[in-house]
Amino acid sequence: MTAPSPVPADQTTPAALAPAWADLAGQQAAVEQLSRAAAADRPTHAWLFTGPPGSGRSNAARAFAQALQCEVEDPDRRGCGSCHACLTVAAGTHADVKVLATENVTYKIDEVRDLIALAQDRPTSGRWRVFIMEDADRMTERATNVLLKAIEEPPERTVWMLCAPSPADVLVTIRSRCRQVGLRIPAVRAVADLLVERDGLDPDLALFAARASQSHVGMARRLARDEGSRSRRESVVHLPLRVKATSDAVAMAKELVEVTQQEAASSAEVRNAEERRNLLRSLGLAEDEKVPAKLRHHVKRLEDAQTARNKRAVHDTLDRAMIDLTGLFRDVLALQLGTDAELVNEHLRDELASYARAASPERTVERIDAVSTARRRLAGNVPPLLALEAMATSFLPDRILDRRPPDHP
CATH class of the missing domain: 1.20.272 (Zinc Finger, Delta Prime; domain 3)
Structure with missing residues (x-):
């Protein structure tokens, strides 16, 4: 693969240097916008990340959270990807970065209320309290109205990040109070290069996966690494x-x-089995042990x-x-x-x-x-x-x- 041309010294940008942004294939404009915000003393308190599936909305929000919490002193170099703050944000264990995701059709209103209650706390170790809500378009109107109050009157040093396919998928009352970051579908070659450089995949297989996934980064990675997924996709496209x-x-x-x-x-099979094992272990039960009646509600x-x-x-x-x-x-x-x-x-x-x-x-x-x-x-x-x-x-x-x-x- 041809090495990229070096960036001239007078054109060097934080986006070109900060590893936290490396997974955002083909999103240079958004990266530069977020890098500037991360370097500011007081960035906007509410953000709306929009873009088609696979464009990297959640990845962009997490990278922004890394840059906001990064321990590097130079604001223009934040998002180093190697300090304790960057590593814990990436691992999902940073005390001041909370990610809310749902695998149900909609968010439960109690989930949103719990998030807002946490937002009242001051940061414990980082500069900001950061809340990332994936699939914000799955909020019911009641849940949205609850969140609106928190965004209208944000606690000090709190940053909200909402992710949705398009601005129209979020109520205008929320949208009008957020700074928007628009992501686009990356080029096939950009996705293929990312898979080669980040995951060490074969260039031909990476290019096939990038094309077949229509530049959906997550799906491309899965197709490239899972032969079963490639086989099932081939079955689908041959049906017509x-x-x-x-x-x-x-x-x-x-x-x-x-x-x-x-x-x-x-x-789901492996994940479900692991969750059940972990639950039984937390209840003090062996995997093949009968669950007592008083504990069955946990399993249910x-x-x-x-x-x-x-x-x-x-x-x-x-x-x-x-x-x-x-x-x-x-x-x-x-x-x-x-x-x-x-x-x-x-x-x-x-x-x-x-x-x-x-x-x-x-x-x-x-x-x-x-x-x-x-x-x-x-x-x-x-x-x-x-x-x-x-x-x-x-x-x-x-x-x-x-x-x-x-x-x-």
Whole structure:
């Protein structure tokens, strides 16, 4: 890999020197904005990080927290990544940096109230009390109103950081009181270079993963490191290519649900087992010991939380499959229109070229719309199999669709 050109002395910026920002691939503008704020004596007390999934909203918030708490004296060098404060923020153990995340559909109002109560305390070891709320768009209106009061009248030396896909996903009353940091989807090459430099991955595999994930850094890392994830993704993107009849479409919908359930289960299995072991250990029980009746409510609470999380994981994995299918049909459309755009599924170019020749661009656009409709229905709690069967029928060959009556579903 070609080494980057050295930065001239008169163009050196904190963003170019501070290791805390190294994981923010392709986000130079945001890094420079945050670096300047971290060097200020009194940065803005409330921030809103927005950007598409995979752009690194949470990573940017954590890097900013590192820079705010960094022990380096020179403000322009904060975010060193090696002092005690930087290391503990990165590990999630810094006493003055609290991260709130939820794997449920929405935040519970009690979670937000607990966070606000903590915000009243003064910093114990750092310069600031920092609160990072991931997926702030999952707050209910009641929870948002509770948080609004804390942001309107912030305690001294407290910094709030909210993360959401877009400014519109947060109530305007919150949005208007936050300084916004917009993140973008990084370039494929920037993500691939990050995987090579940070994780030591093979350059070709890193480039494949960066393309296949559509520049989603976390997903790219998982695809590059987990052969099972790569195999399941290949199963998903090949499904539309195999649809030749209505029976194939129904079978495809069923298989897609099963593949995503397997993906979610494989991600949750180890974590769930470890959480159960830790709980039993904290209760003074062996792993194979029967749980006494008076302690069963602890296990039941954990199981309920895991069930809710698993359900959310299936939804998120299915939504990721929809994104992969959208990328597939965009590749087909690019081939049909003769653009020079690099394909998301470059490794399937020959198969997609054959598929593109047998379909019209108009039908391809309809299929992209069908995938988008399925995503909206899934978000609206339509049963997955029902939503996917409706989508899959749009994947039938043009010669079959052209024979259908205009009002046929």
